[in-house]
Amino acid sequence: MANLNIDSVKSRTFDAIVIGSGMSGGWAAKELTGKGLKTLVLERGRDVKHLKDYPTTNLYPWEFPHHGVIPTEVQEANPIVNRCYAFGEDAAHFFVKDKEHPYVQEKPFDWIRGYQVGGKSLLWARQTQRWSDFDFEGPARDGFAVDWPIRYSDLAPWYSYVEKFAGISGNRDGIAELPDGEFLPAFPLNAVEDYFSKHVKKSYQNRHVISARCAHLSKPNPIHLEQGRGQCQERNLCQRGCPFGGYFSANSSTIPWALKSGLCTLRPFSVVESIIYDEKLGKATGVRIIDTNTKQAIEYFADVIFVNAAALNTNLVLLNSTSNRFPNGLGNDSGVLGKYVAFHNYSAHISAEYDGFKEWTTDGRNPAGGGYIPRFRNVYKQETNFLRGYAAGFSAYRRGTDNSDGIGQTLKDNLAKKELGNWGVGSHMMGETIPKESNYVTLDKSQKDQWGVPLLKISVDYDDNDEKMKKDYIEQMTEMFTSAGFKNIRAESDHRAPGLDIHEMGGVRMGNDPKTSMLDKWNRLHACKNVYVTDGASMTSTSCQNPSLTYMAMTARSVDHAVSEMKKGNI
Amino acid sequence: MNRRIAIRNMALVLASAAVLPSCLNNDKGKPVVQLKHLKINADQENLVSNVAETILPKTNTPGAKELGINLFIFKMLDDCNTKQQQETFLAGLDEFDDAVKKQYGHSFNDCSQQERTAFISSMEKPKPENGKKDEPAKSAVFYNMVKGLTVFGYTTSQYFMTKQVVYELVPGRYNAWFPVKKQAV
Numbered sequence A: 001m002a003n004l005n006i007d008s009v010k011s012r013t014f015d016a017i018v019i020g021s022g023m024s025g026g027w028a029a030k031e032l033t034g035k036g037l038k039t040l041v042l043e044r045g046r047d048v049k050h051l052k053d054y055p056t057t058n059l060y061p062w063e064f065p066h067h068g069v070i071p072t073e074v075q076e077a078n079p080i081v082n083r084c085y086a087f088g089e090d091a092a093h094f095f096v097k098d099k100e101h102p103y104v105q106e107k108p109f110d111w112i113r114g115y116q117v118g119g120k121s122l123l124w125a126r127q128t129q130r131w132s133d134f135d136f137e138g139p140a141r142d143g144f145a146v147d148w149p150i151r152y153s154d155l156a157p158w159y160s161y162v163e164k165f166a167g168i169s170g171n172r173d174g175i176a177e178l179p180d181g182e183f184l185p186a187f188p189l190n191a192v193e194d195y196f197s198k199h200v201k202k203s204y205q206n207r208h209v210i211s212a213r214c215a216h217l218s219k220p221n222p223i224h225l226e227q228g229r230g231q232c233q234e235r236n237l238c239q240r241g242c243p244f245g246g247y248f249s250a251n252s253s254t255i256p257w258a259l260k261s262g263l264c265t266l267r268p269f270s271v272v273e274s275i276i277y278d279e280k281l282g283k284a285t286g287v288r289i290i291d292t293n294t295k296q297a298i299e300y301f302a303d304v305i306f307v308n309a310a311a312l313n314t315n316l317v318l319l320n321s322t323s324n325r326f327p328n329g330l331g332n333d334s335g336v337l338g339k340y341v342a343f344h345n346y347s348a349h350i351s352a353e354y355d356g357f358k359e360w361t362t363d364g365r366n367p368a369g370g371g372y373i374p375r376f377r378n379v380y381k382q383e384t385n386f387l388r389g390y391a392a393g394f395s396a397y398r399r400g401t402d403n404s405d406g407i408g409q410t411l412k413d414n415l416a417k418k419e420l421g422n423w424g425v426g427s428h429m430m431g432e433t434i435p436k437e438s439n440y441v442t443l444d445k446s447q448k449d450q451w452g453v454p455l456l457k458i459s460v461d462y463d464d465n466d467e468k469m470k471k472d473y474i475e476q477m478t479e480m481f482t483s484a485g486f487k488n489i490r491a492e493s494d495h496r497a498p499g500l501d502i503h504e505m506g507g508v509r510m511g512n513d514p515k516t517s518m519l520d521k522w523n524r525l526h527a528c529k530n531v532y533v534t535d536g537a538s539m540t541s542t543s544c545q546n547p548s549l550t551y552m553a554m555t556a557r558s559v560d561h562a563v564s565e566m567k568k569g570n571i
Numbered sequence B: 001m002n003r004r005i006a007i008r009n010m011a012l013v014l015a016s017a018a019v020l021p022s023c024l025n026n027d028k029g030k031p032v033v034q035l036k037h038l039k040i041n042a043d044q045e046n047l048v049s050n051v052a053e054t055i056l057p058k059t060n061t062p063g064a065k066e067l068g069i070n071l072f073i074f075k076m077l078d079d080c081n082t083k084q085q086q087e088t089f090l091a092g093l094d095e096f097d098d099a100v101k102k103q104y105g106h107s108f109n110d111c112s113q114q115e116r117t118a119f120i121s122s123m124e125k126p127k128p129e130n131g132k133k134d135e136p137a138k139s140a141v142f143y144n145m146v147k148g149l150t151v152f153g154y155t156t157s158q159y160f161m162t163k164q165v166v167y168e169l170v171p172g173r174y175n176a177w178f179p180v181k182k183q184a185v
């Protein structure tokens, strides 16, 4: 018997455990196995294999029962996820439905999730920008949150490292607040995007409209072909999973790479309930999971643990990992675990028309989505009545007129006749929000999920700074649109709840001082040195750039550190 | 991944795709289409199909019925409308048919082709009812729902997207600057 147990423990012991198999967990798996560690990747959802498990990827619009529209019953049963723009008939199966995994909204918060191998990396809009020193120095300069323990220079080589493997298209634009990367060719701006770009350059100091940088293989390198991925075919059906591997997802890239090493065990249907802390050894020894099929609790053991369950679930796992040493959650000596959650604010947008460039249109589709306007407010100095700033998307498109007048042959003719109308232009804001102690997540004291794990309670809201920033976005964009000669300008602000922007961050923030932060400059718990957190939970502040590329870079950097610490015998 | 393999995968998925609800039985009085929420009888079903066919008749190209758009309309009404919208639809249908009876002395289903076209043409330009501008007549709401779904079903149908315009699942190109002269449509 005793022997059997020892054998069983042995079979459940790995060098490393990764919690979560999405955007950041995929990178942890790839790097750990790449450095020779026997790695267990635990994923709460089902497996989604590249190509095999993309059921809608090659369907034509008419092959969907409702031609793309989500049935009312589904919409009504899922008010939260239904608010996400990408929740259509083609990709609904990659989103968590409201009832499946409830949470408690102390304040309205639209928590958009993907629970499966690949996580949200299957669904993302693939916008990728590096953060800059203006972001990492932000809290210290502007006096909020705590100082980041790292600067851009700490991350720069790791950005390069992950960009080369993931494949990022873009131009080298030479903008200090948006550092250049290792780029594949950019998707070019179209006539009106280019016109607006030149107009802005001429009329404003330090404002730019550039080709959006995105995780698409515009021109694959050998390393991408080696992953089994090919050139992006400009389908723009990416959220269904791409049969060409044209965009970066954990499913097409990092996870299969890790599996190919022979060192990776991928275990789907495994909800990590908590991390096991050994008080005698003074470190974490493994994790406890619930198998979602059998409801059985199983323990797995490893020397080092990477927590990559996506920001809020990472908070949940740590909060639920209690022991005598850490009664308030693993590593939570400071009491800040779960606090200083922040997000991005996408709640304003603007559209207009332009009647020039009638001789030009576009042909095909642009997977990058058009242009990107890097943050231009409060960059070099504080110059407005709000802190930080916003980036913006910008795109121009020319559509055929949509004439459904008449009946009979007239109607048929009208529908078939595609006369090109004016160019339309549009933009949406992407604002940075300020992490505050009053924006937090905790565990609900009584309610549990079907595996006996406490429900997450979310209490996150906008503030006055967000309102001022939004007003400024609308004013500045209206002015820029007006001076460019755009007509019929319509600026709107919507009243979405936080969360819908799907860039929630914080709760396990990095910092130099263990009294006010959870993680050190290597993304490991100050108080439990063999546990690393490298997803959005670790962000001290949120920048206004998209976050995922930064999670990837941080993950690769942290694995490098962890493995060198292991070699030194420190872990 | 190599493109040819992807295209082969594509063909596999295509072959197994199901499209529209099937016509099950044809008993008189019983609707042909199986619906989950919307309760309609055979007359109402015919009326909607006839309205759709009048909006989009068979000419030298296929019409609503041939393309199964009438069935698509029912599927969308049944699955993608709220209970309230469905009630509005049914109330509007009755009002619509009453108006037809008032004008021609018989139901829309018994109208000649000419009568149908004339009546539908008059629906195309809805007059504000009794000066009440903001609340359109129920019959107009009904008509607009059928028209909207007919147009949506048609413009997203395989026929339209392959024969009238060409929808490409895989463009394989993005030309950011494309001269309008070269545009095929």
Ligand SMILES: Cc1cc2nc3c(=O)[nH]c(=O)nc-3n(C[C@H](O)[C@H](O)[C@H](O)COP(=O)(O)OP(=O)(O)OC[C@H]3O[C@@H](n4cnc5c(N)ncnc54)[C@H](O)[C@@H]3O)c2cc1C
Residues within 6 Å of the ligand: A019, A020, A021, A022, A023, A024, A025, A042, A043, A044, A045, A084, A086, A112, A114, A115, A116, A117, A118, A119, A120, A121, A123, A124, A125, A126, A127, A128, A270, A271, A272, A273, A308, A309, A310, A311, A313, A314, A317, A502, A503, A535, A536, A546, A547, A548, A549, A551
């Ligand atoms: C529609 C959409 C558009 C987006 N657009 C962009 C964009 O343009 N640019 C950008 O940078 N970002 C974008 N994002 C956000 C991006 O997807 C996320 O930032 C990124 O996926 C986060 O990576 P992650 O590893 O933290 O989490 P995920 O990729 O979500 O992976 C987390 C994984 O952990 C698993 N997990 C959770 N809890 C547990 C547990 N207890 N035990 C075991 N497993 C667990 C989950 O099932 C999941 O698979 C977008 C997201 C969506 C949905």
Ligand code: SF4
Residues within 6 Å of the ligand: A216, A231, A232, A233, A234, A235, A236, A237, A238, A239, A241, A242, A243, A244, A245, A246, A247, A367
């Ligand atoms: S745009 Fe590129 S990445 Fe997206 S589905 Fe198409 S080929 Fe794939």
